[in-house]
Amino acid sequence: MGMFSAMAFNAVGAIVLLGVLALTYRLLLHPLSDYPGPLVAKLTDGYGGYHASRKRLHLATYHDHLKYGPVFRQAPNRLIFNTAAALHDIYLNPEINKAHIYKQTQFNPEKNIFGTLDRERHKQKRKVYGQILSDRSLRTFEPTMRNEIDVFLRQLLKAHAEPVNMTPLCERLATDIAGQLAFGQPLNTQTDATNRIFPRSMISMNAVVSFFMAWPAISLTWPLLSRLNKKNGLMFGRALRGIVQARMALPKGAKHDFYSIAAEDVGEGEEGLRRSEIWAEAVFFLPAGGTTISAALSAIFFYLSRHPTVYARLAREIRTTFSSGSAIQGGPQMSGCKYLRAVIDETMRVAPPFVGTFWREPYSSHTKPFVVDGHVIPRGVLVGVNPYCLMHNEAYFPEPFAFRPERWLGPADGTSESPEAERARSAMRGAFAPFASGDTGCLGKAMAYYETSLVVAKTLWYFDFEKAPGEAGRLGEGEPGRKDGRHRTDEYQLFDLAVADHDGPNLVFKPRAGYWKELEVD
Template sequence: MELLHSVVYGICVLFPVLLFIKVYHALFDPLNQYPGPFLARYTNAYGGYYAIKKCLHLTTYQNFQRYGPVIRQAPNRLVFNTVTALHDIYLSPTVTKGEAYRSSQLRAKYPSIINVIDRDQHRRKRKYIGPALSARSMRSFEPVMGEQIDVFLKALLDSARAGYTLNMTERCQRLGLDIIGLLSFGYEFNTQTQEPFRFLPGIIDAMSWRISIYMQIPLFKFMETPLLWIGKKQVIKFGDTITSIIKARTAKPKDAHYDLYSMVADLIGKGQDGLYRGELWPEAILFIIAGGTTTATAMSAMFFYLAQNPIAYATLASEIRSTFASADEICSGPQLTGCKYLRACIDETLRMAPPSLTILWREAEADRKEPFIVDGHVIPRGTQVGISLYSLLHNPEYFPDPFTFSPERWLDEQDDEGPPSVMRKAFAPFLIGDRACAGRAMAYLEMSLTLARTYWHFDFEFAPGEAGNLGRGKAGGVYGRGRPDEYQLDDIFVAAHQGPNLVFREREEGGKIGVKAQ
């Protein structure tokens, strides 16, 4: 009876509080003027539900079609779909990452460069870690990257000669992991040729999915401990891998490899004047998650869209095969830079399939004096705002016919020396501002070299039969997945995907594989 009385008492106390909250939201909440799904007014569970379904990017796009260019997606969150809002939010010097990012920090003592909220701490991290991903750094790292691309090409050659199908998600992820392992800590994962570390993509996807859910519905973070217990073996395996990577590299001389560690080794243990020792862990994990999967998404999507667009396929093949006299010449430099259609294909793929699908939440700093205005809207203090890159990059106001793969839309942009067009201003697959992705140079180099060398040595097409449909939408598909010509992505903070399944044919003019980047 005492327990029953306690329960009744708790309900009697809690009910008026909940009723007050609901009445307040219904009558006085300053965000009531913004349209959006009914449930989103009262609970973060709306976004959380679609994060669990891995389709929040598609649901957000559909809501923009229904409600207009700004929608309320949670009690204190607004999502915008305009280029003006993009610049107002991400270029403002007095806007920082939203509280949602605290839910992405999981168990690390120190946040990584991607989820640290404090601007000064981010600036410090970027100062020391950013140079490893710069264009200058990529020129030094290119020979190592080139060797891994050659391993990738040899796998394509084996498949061409044996006549079997390749799932490009698997191949591109392995290439990405092998490259980022070497760039971060000079560590050889060798996932392209050996089995032991091929478990990493699955763990990375599971970790990213948890982060995506927690960011949309922070209360769900209480599930972290039971989830870790359920996946205890995989968690231990991943932790042991990171530990072995760091121990193996720190046991070697600083200059044993050209990698991130060689650039920060002298700074470790210097605290605010460098890096705390514990900061190496979250940055190692970030490098593997971001560097090993995001570029793989773009490359997998690029193979998909080129395989299903014969004109774009033939135009790119002609450009690559007429620009270079041999595979030896395919390296960074004026010739590769001059491949305008290659760059157009990469940009169009990044538009169609942005590697990061999550809404990148921001809010005004606590000591901001002036009003926070986004696209003409005065944002109440404590409100988180963001852009859905998937929706913005498919906004027909900036990208006509947005679900059509059309590299040609970028060609005039490359030759225009005037101010950027509204399309170029809206093109932000790596985001903009001081929190933009530091891996832009690496991504463009890896994609350019991989695709150019693939076209030099091979022709490719979809696998025959049902296998060739992997990665496609299905007519009548729910949650926005009804476009057969769209490469399907799952929103798990970054993007998860499968396919396409391709078959490759060796070109007689392709020559021998195994040329190192110069």
């Protein structure tokens, strides 16, 4: 017994000694030891994991940039930057790839495009996605999209001027549109509770992805977490499998959707997707198209309801550009709504739908020095730029928390800008990154602008709206006095699950006299 106790004591001592040596190396001898950053972050990924668990990693990152400067050490092997130069050096470098931690985003044997690290295979998948998300494809899909938007507008009509929370309405709208574009299937979450497991289940999975990417070692707990959430996981899986199987039962060309393009019988290394991959891409396509766009829409409604001058100018543009609600569609007239585009851009700047950091690292075969904004990056170090932080950097965006769509436009009187103003706007554009950049950036940019433009324009055609009175109207705002970055009452509060989660705003809609009758159906 005494010998066993001695052996146990020695083993514990050895483990403690190894731990101390590892921490000492990370703190004093590591290649990143000279970079500033929180002490805990230099020692463990748990720093990011802690803030990710509280859904505020983007806010902690913003605070740390203010404290430590444009580059700091956010984890033992991670550097995070906050400059447009870094954005270019990281994401437009053809020899830089998604970081290995993207493996933590995959919960099925087949990898979807988000977790596909092989550059050539990722490129092949992008071609497939690019076909369904192209401008031409979206114009073909637009009648289906407009039908779903009309369902959304009828939900507002049924509210009878009572306050409505825009988050669930926007989530269901975006989910129904994503379901139609993915598999040509009406999910009907806007009108029927049957498939409403999709929006919230997707948000829950985003939380797991965000936590695991911030603290990869915790991904070892996934078998336990999946068992604890087994019931919801099975329900989500059955529902999604039913949708995929229903689509597979139809002829391949029966619908204009992702499946009609992606479902090819191909061999290893060929373009297209094998049928075994369709399931994995379905798990990605729905949240990618649903949660991000719902965040953008909810934020637009929040800021319009709190900026009457912006609201009035945008409403005037929409109501003088189009002759009827049915005339609101993609095309030259919509493209001519410059203020609408400025409102969308400004919203995506102050409230980006993706608030996580896009982590990158060189290929394993990369031999040239990897330089980011003048910093030579050691082998094995992950680098990234956080979109929320960059788009709130006052070096590019003066008064970064002010909602000012006009910053995206030239002089209102049509006069020429000064060279200084032109340079400032060019710098601002260079730091605008709600969709990341480069070959691994978001493919859904065209879809996001298409959908948000139609929803906002049609809503303003048929309704006037304002924030709900009293306490209900504060939903979505920050709280004065808070010390965690959520103190701004005029900032829409985002919860960092990589993709932004949100709640609110509560709004009251009043149908415009006569126009709303177009929405009535038998």
